[in-house]
Amino acid sequence: MDNVVDAAEAFVAKAIHGTPADRKQPLYRASAPAADYPMAALLELRPAVEAIIYKSRTPESLVAGSVLASAGFCAAPHFDVEIPQVGMKPLILAVLTVAQSGERKSTVDTLATGAIRRAEAKLAAEYEGEFAAYKCEKEAFEAAKAEAKKSAKKGRAAVAAALAGVGIEPKPPASPMLTPSEATIEGLILELSSRPNSSLFSSEAGMLLGGHAFTPENAMKSMTNLNSLWDGAPIKRARATGPVFKMGRRSSLSLMAQKSVVLRLVSNGDAADTGMLARLLLSEPETTIGTRFWRNSRDDYEKFLAEYNRRTDDLMARKPRILENGDGFDPLPMTFDQAAETRMIAFYDDTEAALREGEKYATIRGYGAKMLEHASRLAGVLATYAGKDVIDATTFDAGAELATFYASEHIRLADTACIGGDLLLAQKLLEWWQSRPDPRCSLAAIYQLGPNAIREAATAKRIVEILEERGWIERLPAGTQIDGAPKRDAWELTP
Known part of the structure; x- marks a missing residue:
């Protein structure tokens, strides 16, 4: 009996006064397992996603996020989704996926964004000639302006009249970059000032999220600007060189980053307070590293990928509607048919009820309040890819299922970030x-x-x-x- 008492006292003494090694606490717990990605909800995009998964042997949500963002980039110039009693919303998606080093992020990005890369290559080939022509026009303009000033009669009115005859100063051609991977927010805005579509696509987003744009002094500005672009708001800036007012801009986001980088963003109070987190389609798939054994190519998957490239190439080549007296996009409205609107109302009511204290989405109210918009945007991208100009019930249900999956990931990552x-x-x-x-x-x-x-x-x-x-x-x-x-x-x- 004395031995038992002595052992118990020793145990208590060790717990209270023991060495640090005796009191080691776990540093963090792993997040809960991810829900299965709703592959069927990808509809006509599913074959392309499965083909890229087969070729790269990477996680489903990593590939699906990259493909959705790329398809959204191609669709956004052509349609805005018109949500009943909410209004017009651009088909802009902001996707952020947790992916560790060695997850073949670059391979996925290359396969998913082929149409965008080909469009960039075409623009780059044209840019050299356009820039050479611009330089000639610029020199001619400067020479004509100098000559006009010299030859004008004395007086301000005479000089003004002579300069008016010279014409408008030529503008440099737009940069051929459509998806810069390393850009400050100022740089992105500058790109969008010269062309109506420029987006941040990066398979190594630590350069952005861990770089200059998201330092403590710059993070708030970066977040609020990205929010405005996601909302489709005009670019309105007052600068010493003159004001900038640009409408009809479309800028998507497709980022892959390691967990520590993403969790710093998720746990950043400013990201939640500004609403940036609410606008992100977040996911953290289980890694496939260690299971990616050799596979021979399959003809059916090659055909799926070829069809995806054909459709996205067609969307990139299609001339979008342009604003009158402007250079921005003027997308057509994509509406809901009656059955889809009925499903949309039911989804909205269910989501709203789940935002109550203690309910499913109470901990992610920012994202939850935007779930209808996420579902509608996703449905709009799926519809555009399928060649439709109206959202039907099947397509809205698919968008809602995808938005619900990302809600579960928000909850899971927010729980991890609490650590x-x-x-x-x-x-x-x-x-x-x-x-x-x-x-x-x-x-x-x-x-x-x-x-x-x-x-x-x-x-x-x-x-x-x-x-x-x-x-x-x-x-x-x-x-x-x-x-x-x-x-x-x-x-x-x-x-």
Whole structure:
């Protein structure tokens, strides 16, 4: 009996006063498994998605998101969806997929965006000649303007009349880039000022989300500008060089990024407060790495991909309607037939009820409040790809099913983000530290040699504190010799 009591007292004492190793706490828990992607809801896009999945052996939602964004880019110049009692909404999709390194993101992006790349290549081939002609016109304009000033009679009115005869200054041709992968928001707006369609497509979105555009001082501006573009709002800017007012612009988003980058965005209060999160089709598929064994090509899948390329090429080549007295798109309205409108109303009411406190979408009210719009935009893209100009019940149901899938992913990723992006960084640091031969490490070594996301002194210190608080490391006395030099801030892995 005494042995039992002694053991119990020792257990309690260890729990209260034990070493950090005795009190190790898990850093983060994995998110819940993703729901199966509703492949049937892709309708006529499904064969192309399955063909790319077969060729790349990558997750379904990664491929589907890339294909939907690409099809949306091709469809947006031609149609806006007219939602009853809501109004006209552009067929712009903003897709953000969590995809780790080695997931063949670039392969998927290349296969999904073939029509856009071919259109860019055609524009690039034309651009050289257009720019050469512009330079000649520009030089001729400057020479004529100088001559007009010189030959005009004295007086302001005479000079003004002479300059009026010279004509309007020629404008440079629009850039051939349709989907820049590395762009600041200012750069994207500049592109859209010269052409009506330019979108951010990147298989390595860490360059954008972890770069200049999303630093603390720039993130709010970037988010609000992306929101305006998603809404189809005009570009209105006052600049020292003159005001810019451009209507009819269309800018989609198709980004793939690693989890730590996405979770920093998801856990960013500004992203939720500005409404940017509500506009994103988020997903985090299970990786296929380790299961991608060799497959021979299949003729049926090659035909599916060829058909997808043909249809998207046709949409890119089709001349869109242009605003009168402008250079922006003036898309045709895509309406709902009666059966689709009935389904739409039922979907809206069900979604609204699920936003109540304690209900399914209470934790993602931003996205939930826009689910009707997401469903309608997705249905519009599916309809356009199928050659329709009206949304029928089947197509709306498909859009609603896709929007519902992304709602489940919002809930799942929001739940993961509650853990905090710093805990994921702590896990990365711990794994890096455990791979080193020496269990001791200094703060300077961490921010000089550690994981890329922690290579800054303040960040490294914050993440190290998490490991120390949770019992994975313990501080060493100041002046401890590591690598032949005394270190002021150093720690050692607990056994």
